[in-house]
Structure formats: C-alpha cells, structure tokens
Amino acid sequence: MGETxxxxxxxxxxxxxxxxxxxxxxxxxxxxxxxxxxxxAIDAFHELGSNRVHDPSRIRFxxxxxxxxxxxxxxxxxxxxxGFAKKNSIKIYEVGxxxxxxxxxxxxxxxxxxxxxxxxxxxxxLGAFSLFATGIGSTDFAEVMTSGKLWFKVPEAxxxxxxxxxxxxxxxKDLILRIIGDVGADGATYMSTEFQGEGVRTLSMAxxxxxxxxxxxxxxxxxxxxxxxxxxxxxxxxxxxxxSVFKPDEDAEYAMNLSYRLDELExxxxxxxxxxxxxxxxxxxxLEVNQVFIGSCTNGREEDFExxxxxxxxxxxxxxxxxxxxxxSRRVFLNLLRNGIIxxxxxxxxxxxxxxxxxxxxxxxxILGSGExxxxxxxxxxxxxxxxxxxxxxxxxxxxxxxxxxxxxxTDPRKFTGGW
Amino acid sequence: MxxxxxxxxxxxxxxxxxxxxxxYKFRTGDFKELAKHxxxxxxxxxxxxxxxxxxxIAGRNFGMGSSREHAPRVIKEAGISAIVACSFARIFxxxxxxxxxxxxxxxxxxxxxxxxxxxxxxxxxxxxRNETTMIEMKFSPYPDFIMNVxxxxxxxxxxxxxx
Ligand code: SF4
Numbered sequence: 001m002g003e004t005x006x007x008x009x010x011x012x013x014x015x016x017x018x019x020x021x022x023x024x025x026x027x028x029x030x031x032x033x034x035x036x037x038x039x040x041a042i043d044a045f046h047e048l049g050s051n052r053v054h055d056p057s058r059i060r061f062x063x064x065x066x067x068x069x070x071x072x073x074x075x076x077x078x079x080x081x082x083g084f085a086k087k088n089s090i091k092i093y094e095v096g097x098x099x100x101x102x103x104x105x106x107x108x109x110x111x112x113x114x115x116x117x118x119x120x121x122x123x124x125x126l127g128a129f130s131l132f133a134t135g136i137g138s139t140d141f142a143e144v145m146t147s148g149k150l151w152f153k154v155p156e157a158x159x160x161x162x163x164x165x166x167x168x169x170x171x172x173k174d175l176i177l178r179i180i181g182d183v184g185a186d187g188a189t190y191m192s193t194e195f196q197g198e199g200v201r202t203l204s205m206a207x208x209x210x211x212x213x214x215x216x217x218x219x220x221x222x223x224x225x226x227x228x229x230x231x232x233x234x235x236x237x238x239x240x241x242x243x244s245v246f247k248p249d250e251d252a253e254y255a256m257n258l259s260y261r262l263d264e265l266e267x268x269x270x271x272x273x274x275x276x277x278x279x280x281x282x283x284x285x286x287l288e289v290n291q292v293f294i295g296s297c298t299n300g301r302e303e304d305f306e307x308x309x310x311x312x313x314x315x316x317x318x319x320x321x322x323x324x325x326x327x328x329s330r331r332v333f334l335n336l337l338r339n340g341i342i343x344x345x346x347x348x349x350x351x352x353x354x355x356x357x358x359x360x361x362x363x364x365x366x367i368l369g370s371g372e373x374x375x376x377x378x379x380x381x382x383x384x385x386x387x388x389x390x391x392x393x394x395x396x397x398x399x400x401x402x403x404x405x406x407x408x409x410x411t412d413p414r415k416f417t418g419g420w
Numbered sequence: 421m422x423x424x425x426x427x428x429x430x431x432x433x434x435x436x437x438x439x440x441x442x443x444y445k446f447r448t449g450d451f452k453e454l455a456k457h458x459x460x461x462x463x464x465x466x467x468x469x470x471x472x473x474x475x476x477i478a479g480r481n482f483g484m485g486s487s488r489e490h491a492p493r494v495i496k497e498a499g500i501s502a503i504v505a506c507s508f509a510r511i512f513x514x515x516x517x518x519x520x521x522x523x524x525x526x527x528x529x530x531x532x533x534x535x536x537x538x539x540x541x542x543x544x545x546x547x548x549r550n551e552t553t554m555i556e557m558k559f560s561p562y563p564d565f566i567m568n569v570x571x572x573x574x575x576x577x578x579x580x581x582x583x
Contacts, residue, residue: 036446120487139575
C-alpha cells in the first residue's frame with residue numbers, strides 16, 4: 001500500500017515505514033513558544049524536574065501576544081520568559097518583531113521535511129513550507145526542551161485536491177473557509193490535511209500559509225503543501241536528497257478525499273460563534289459593522305494589505321467604522337512602508353500599528369463593546385474571542401474586510417474588484 | 421482507579437476561549453485565580469457552582485481551539501475530576517493527559533446524563549455508569565503508560581516516581 005505525505009515525512013525521519021495509528025518518537029528540529037504559553041512551559045519544565053535545556057539552538061521564544069505588555073501581570077510573565085531565555089541561551093524575538101508563525105519562517109532557515117512544534121495551535125501554518133508542523137501544550141514543550149524529542153501518533157490523512165485559479169475578489173481565505181464549512185469544526189480531527197492538484201501552483205506562499213493556518217479549525221493535526229517552485233523560493237534545499245517525499249504515492253490510502261475548483265469559489269464569511277458556520281458574503285450583505293481588523297497570523301502579509309489598500313483607495317474607511325490594520329511582522333511592516341501601502345491605508349483612514357496579535361485574541365487593542373459587530377481576517381470567532389462575549393465576530397478575507405470597512409456594512413469585495 | 425461525582429452536562433464544541441478567556445492568562449499565572457473564571461463566557465455562574473470531584477459530561481469536540489494548557493489545568497484546579505465527552509480536540513486531549521486530568525471518549529455519552537446525575541467511572545475496566553439511572557457504557561481503557569501517568573496525577577508527577 002502506498003504512502004501519504006505525512007507517512008513519508010515520518011519515514012524519512014525514522015528511516016523506516018510507518019502506519020497510521022502507530023506511536024513513534026521523533027527528534028524535533030525547531031520548537032517555539034510565545035508569551036502566552038512560554039511561561040507555563042517554564043513551570044512545566046521545572047515540574048518535570050528538568051534543569052538543563054537539551055539543545056537551546058533548537059528553541060525560540062517570541063513575545064507577540066500581549067505585545068507591548070498592556071498590564072503588569074503580562075509584564076511579569078514576559079520577564080520570566082526573558083530571564084529563562086537568558087539563563088539558557090535561548091534566542092528570543094522581542095516586542096514588535098512579529099507574530100511567531102510569521103517571524104519563524106522569515107528568520108529561521110526552514111528545510112522541507114523538518115519537524116517543527118510550537119506551543120500554539122496555529123503552528124500548523126508552517127506546513128505551507130512542505131514540512132511537518134503542529135501545535136503542542138506547555139508540558140509537551142517542556143518535554144521538548146528537556147529531551148529534544150516528542151512522541152506522536154502517525155495520523156491518517158485527508159487529501160484536498162485543488163484545480164483552476166481564483167477569480168478577482170476571491171482569496172485563499174475563502175478556500176479554507178469553504179473547506180471548514182464543508183467538513184465541520186471536527187471534520188479533520190487528528191488528520192494530516194494534504195493539499196494537491198494543479199491549482200496549488202497558483203497559490204503564493206502567503207496564500208498557502210493562510211490555508212495551513214486554519215486547518216486546525218477543523219481539528220487537523222497538520223496541513224502540508226507539496227514542494228514546488230514557489231516553495232523553493234522560501235526554503236533551504238541544499239541538503240535535500242529525495243524530492244519524492246513530498247508527493248503521495250498513487251495508491252496512498254486517504255481517509256477522506258475532497259476536491260475544489262478555485263474558480264468556482266465565492267467570497268465567504270464564518271458567522272458567529274463558530275468557524276464552521278460558513279456563509280456566502282452575499283447572504284449577509286448589508287449587516288452593519290463597527291470594527292474591521294486586517295491582520296493576524298492568518299492574513300497579515302503583504303498580499304493581504306495590498307488588496308486591502310487597493311479596495312480602500314477607491315473609497316476610504318466609512319465614517320464611524322474603526323479599521324485596524326496590523327502587519328504580521330516588522331519585515332512585512334517595512335515592506336509595506338517602502339512600497340507605499342501603509343501610506344495608502346493610513347490615508348484611507350485605517351489605524352495602523354506595529355506587529356502584535358492584539359485584537360485577534362482580545363487581550364489588548366480593539367476590544368469590542370457589547371453588541372458590536374466586527375469583521376476580522378483572523379482565524380477564530382468564538383464567543384468572547386475579541387475580549388467581549390457580548391460581541392459578534394465575522395471572519396473573512398482581507399478583500400471582504402476592506403470592502404466592508406469602505407461601506408460600513410458587510411460587503412462583497414467583487415463590488416470593487418469587478419474590473420480587475 | 422474509580423472516580424465518582426456529580427455531573428455537569430455541557431454541549432458540543434466547547435472551545436478553549438470559553439474554558440478560560442485569553443485575557444486572564446495575560447494577567448496572572450496563578451491557577452487559583454484563573455479557576456474563578458473557568459467557563460465564564462459559557463455561563464458566568466458555573467465556576468462558583470462546581471464542587472470538588474464533579475465530573476463534566478460533554479458532546480463532540482471538547483477543547484477545540486488554542487493549545488493553551490491553561491485549559492485542562494484550570495478545569496482541574498476548579499475541582500473537576502474527569503471529563504467524559506463524545507470526542508475531544510487533539511491538543512486538549514494530549515494536554516489533559518499530561519496534566520493528569522482523566523479524559524474519556526464515549527460515543528453519545530451526553531444522551532445518557534442529565535445535570536445533577538451521579539457518574540461513576542472505572543478507568544481500568546473501561547466503564548462509565550450513570551448511578552442515578554444505572555445506564556452503563558463502555559470505553560477502551562488507556563494503554564499502560566497513560567494509565568500510569570493518570571495514577572501518578574500527570575506527567576510531571578509520573579516522571580518523579582519513575583526516573
Ligand atoms: S494572531 Fe491570533 S491566532 Fe495568530 S498566533 Fe496571534 S493570537 Fe494566535
């Protein structure tokens with residue numbers, strides 16, 4: 001029986017074939033935690049009785065969640081992270097450098113086939129680079145700091161075949177929302193979601209990251225894209241021997257097969273309070289919006305702000321709407337400054353800030369008032385996610401978010417992108 | 421290992437943001453303090469009503485969302501002795517075992533319990549019983565390694581006694 005991509009990734013790491021369901025222990029190439037999960041990982045490290053970090057060169061900390069700190073509690077938790085990092089020679093990305101899932105691929109040398117874990121569920125984002133990446137808890141992170149290894153159950157896999165290319169106004173966010181809406185919030189639980197088909201070629205790395213970022217919203221363990229020319233621009237392949245690892249065998253056994261034509265997709269939103277509550281933007285058009293957030297590890301990259309600026313340049317942010325734009329990293333911020341996009345966003349009426357998770361998780365910046373409605377390009381719309389259980393969050397693409405900011409009501413972005 | 425307690429019946433897709441809103445974990449690392457806010461966005465009165473030893477019965481996909489290990493730790497700190505759900509989200513399940521909170525998957529378990537019933541769980545035999553109605557359900561017991569982690573009260577405690 002042939003192998004899925006995830007089986008091949010485990011085989012190339014372990015030097016032997018594996019079957020779904022098998023429990024294996026693997027070496028971890030890189031592990032990162034942030035100010036939300038790192039402090040507890042340090043406690044867990046001490047609870048485990050560990051006193052030496054096995055290999056600090058494979059550990060990273062990122063201060064991105066409550067960044068810069070909004071209160072003294074968070075400040076003290078960050079001090080704890082900095083102190084531990086210093087003592088154990090762990091590299092730390094500081095306030096303003098960016099969101100972990102963006103900063104790590106920008107600054108670390110990623111190699112296809114790596115095994116990366118992060119103390120954050122959206123670590124799955126890195127599967128876009130043809131590697132195995134998954135989120136873990138703080139005790140597991142402490143275990144990786146202690147031994148450099150972690151156990152996994154080899155997952156079953158879901159194959160998602162993509163064909164065609166998006167029409168103007170439709171983005172990869174709409175694709176992943178469509179998939180989550182189809183399979184449900186637990187439809188891919190424990191599975192490796194593997195993207196294939198000629199449609200993959202048309203997706204930029206940023207768009208692939210958006211897709212992988214959200215596979216956890218259907219319960220997946222990881223998401224993985226094949227290795228192609230686009231990937232090669234972003235990874236180090238100098239030591240790569242066997243490229244066939246990143247293609248499944250023809251007779252690979254997939255637990256589920258899905259197939260999408262990208263040209264048939266339309267702009268979508270996930271309505272409150274679950275990510276799988278997916279509806280066409282058309283159905284919700286006209287709903288009044290108080291705040292729009294463009295940013296997060298899901299949609300905080302150059303292409304996301306470029307389309308937002310293009311839409312908002314036609315018609316600025318509607319009076320009375322707050323539109324917050326936050327680049328996912330300092331590098332993205334600088335690129336957007338240099339190519340004039342930030343100028344256009346600010347001129348259009350957006351509030352632009354340094355890189356932080358901020359509004360995405362309701363810790364600071366842009367907390368909603370009771371009864372308020374937000375359109376957000378992030379990945380979760382759970383009750384209270386943006387800091388107030390009495391508010392409503394609609395998840396959408398940057399195009400839909402920008403169009404809604406321009407009109408002050410949920411708006412189909414094709415109204416603006418029609419002639420593109 | 422036998423666990424017995426009064427049950428709280430919760431729905432499907434209970435996510436980590438309603439288990440413990442993110443804003444609190446950026447204010448303090450004190451779990452006694454955090455436990456006061458458990459399930460706050462689901463039902464603000466629940467935290468004060470939970471007594472030590474109570475059991476949660478839930479629907480599908482319990483613990484979906486963030487990787488925050490605060491979630492099972494806060495539930496345990498609040499006094500919950502076990503969670504029996506139709507299914508669990510992957511990271512939550514793994515975190516719960518690491519922190520020594522028994523999590524058990526039983527299909528359609530939520531259909532056999534009402535708020536306030538008493539449940540009995542036998543981890544070794546793989547039995548959940550509603551002691552109020554005497555309905556009994558089976559599950560496959562944990563493999564030895566996980567059972568030992570549970571008996572020790574979590575991975576950290578297990579490490580101390582087994583290394
Ligand atoms: S942007 Fe939001 S989803 Fe992404 S890492 Fe930060 S808090 Fe998590």
